[in-house]
Amino acid sequence: MRRCLTALLFVLLAAGAVAAQTARVGREFELKAGQVVTLDGGRLRIRFARVASDSRCPADVECVWAGNAEVLFEVGGSRWKGKKALGLNTNASPERPGEARYGRYTLKLTGLAPQTRSTRKIAPGEYTATLLVSKE
Numbered sequence: 001m002r003r004c005l006t007a008l009l010f011v012l013l014a015a016g017a018v019a020a021q022t023a024r025v026g027r028e029f030e031l032k033a034g035q036v037v038t039l040d041g042g043r044l045r046i047r048f049a050r051v052a053s054d055s056r057c058p059a060d061v062e063c064v065w066a067g068n069a070e071v072l073f074e075v076g077g078s079r080w081k082g083k084k085a086l087g088l089n090t091n092a093s094p095e096r097p098g099e100a101r102y103g104r105y106t107l108k109l110t111g112l113a114p115q116t117r118s119t120r121k122i123a124p125g126e127y128t129a130t131l132l133v134s135k136e
Contacts, residue, residue, distance in 0.1 A: 020045070025135045028110055033127045040135065044105055047074040049085070051112070051127050056090060058118040066091050069112050071129050075102045104136040 020036040023029035031037050031048045038045050049072040057063035068091035076083035084102060088109035092098025099108035111130035114122060 023133070025105070025133050028130055028132045031129050031131060033125050033129075039133055040105075042078050044102070044133070045076050045078070045080060046107065046131070046133075048127075048129050049074050050124060051122075052087065054112075054116060054122065056112075056116045058116045061118050067116075068096060070096065071109055071112060071127075073107070073129075075105075075107065077103075106134045106136075108132045108134075 020038050021029075021031075023037045023039050025040050025044075029037065031046065033048050033050065036045060036047045052070040052072050054067075054069040056067040056069050057065065068089050070087050070089050073086045073088065074080075074083055075086055082103075086100045086102065086107065087097075088100060088107065089096040089098050090109060090112050099106055101107075108131065109129060110132050113128045113130075114126060116122065
């Protein structure tokens with residue numbers, strides 16, 4: 001009986017594990033905080049590490065400046081070979097890039113949800129980034 005319970009617990013824990021999703025090069029996709037995506041037959045892996053800063057103008061406030069959020073990603077090849085950290089920004093400028101290259105790939109941050117509100121703090125796990133990956 002104890003073995004059955006242990007096996008059942010193992011299966012339940014394994015079922016709750018987050019598997020890497022797949023996406024296609026050249027198409028936008030969403031990635032939740034902490035989630036991993038593989039592209040191009042597993043040749044590219046991207047993990048949404050965290051939002052380093054979020055000063056975007058809240059949706060319920062009028063601002064002079066739109067603000068910016070910096071999103072950190074870990075990018076690597078199969079089995080995370082050549083892993084590199086990349087920071088992409090929602091309000092891109094020469095000092096704060098909204099896209100970056102990794103090998104033959106270009107990663108572009110096209111969105112970040114949810115939108116900020118003056119009355120509510122966003123928890124780190126609530127973020128979803130929208131990315132577009134193109135290949136040279």
